[in-house]
Amino acid sequence: MSTKTDHRHDDMTLDELVDALRRDGSRVTTARRAVLEEFLHCREQHPSVEELAERIHRRYPDIHLSTVYRNLGRLEEAGVLARVRVGDGPASYHLSTDVHDHAVCERCGVVLHLPPQVMAELAELLDVELGFVLSPSHVTLRGACDSCRRRQPTLKTK
Amino acid sequence: MSTKTDHRHDDMTLDELVDALRRDGSRVTTARRAVLEEFLHCREQHPSVEELAERIHRRYPDIHLSTVYRNLGRLEEAGVLARVRVGDGPASYHLSTDVHDHAVCERCGVVLHLPPQVMAELAELLDVELGFVLSPSHVTLRGACDSCRRRQPTLKTK
DNA sequence: CTTGATGCAAATGGTTTGCATGTTT
């Protein structure tokens, strides 16, 4: 499960994230801090809720799964996190400062992070042709990654 | 829940679809025919499994929901149907002859069908830059549709 | 001290599965 092109958000600090929470009018609790810390520590990944809860549970054994769910929700509303649905499985989250789109290989399951200019071009096209304003970091493309397509060049139509 | 730019597959007949099933080595049953008929009658839509099952149930009261699920699965494997996940809700299906991508408006929920050339351009870019071969009809974009963006031009970041 | 956050258990919604029975080939 490798990942390509990771970028930015190295400047994010816990305090900044916590402030965003406060600005949202939400309370700052141990559980919420724990969630945020997890995102700062596991940079670059898209942890699923389950993964996240498990990791948090190691350090704070009585933070319950449902609390993690609730907090991810609140953090999303506060604009701190973004929810992504990569494939059919459970949802995952990432810091919304770390904006990127995804391309999933349907053969090997690798998740590529798309460099911004690729989607920028698409966004331009959608805007001009349909008046549609593309939301950042909510796109998940599917297809065959470079190595898989080389390995077995013809794409199934079955 | 309006829809834009509907195209093709007006030539599809039940027999052709049934043949595809046979070619796949699957048996042709009342339930499967019923599913296929439903897709031929409700052209242009993306019925959810539930909707589909309900509609089928009207004509064949003892075709069970689980059977519809199983058959949608088989029909997908046979290459007759394509599954789409538009938004967070339940999955929906469409005839795989009716290939198109989707753009969902996050404000009003309208689902646009993208004209092929829009995604074609993106596909080209992905191929050249990343060696990624985009799969047709599996893309769901999110954003704001033309009328919603006019109504309230600034996009929430909050 | 008031309101919002949490733990826990139980409910939900979409989807899948095990098994005995019925249908297609």
Place this chain on the structure above:
DNA sequence: AAACATGCAAACCATTTGCATCAAG
């Protein structure tokens, strides 16, 4: 007849919710 498809009930998984208790403001 053999293999496969179906009905039904029950399991499943990710997520949500009700409620009594607890902690942040």
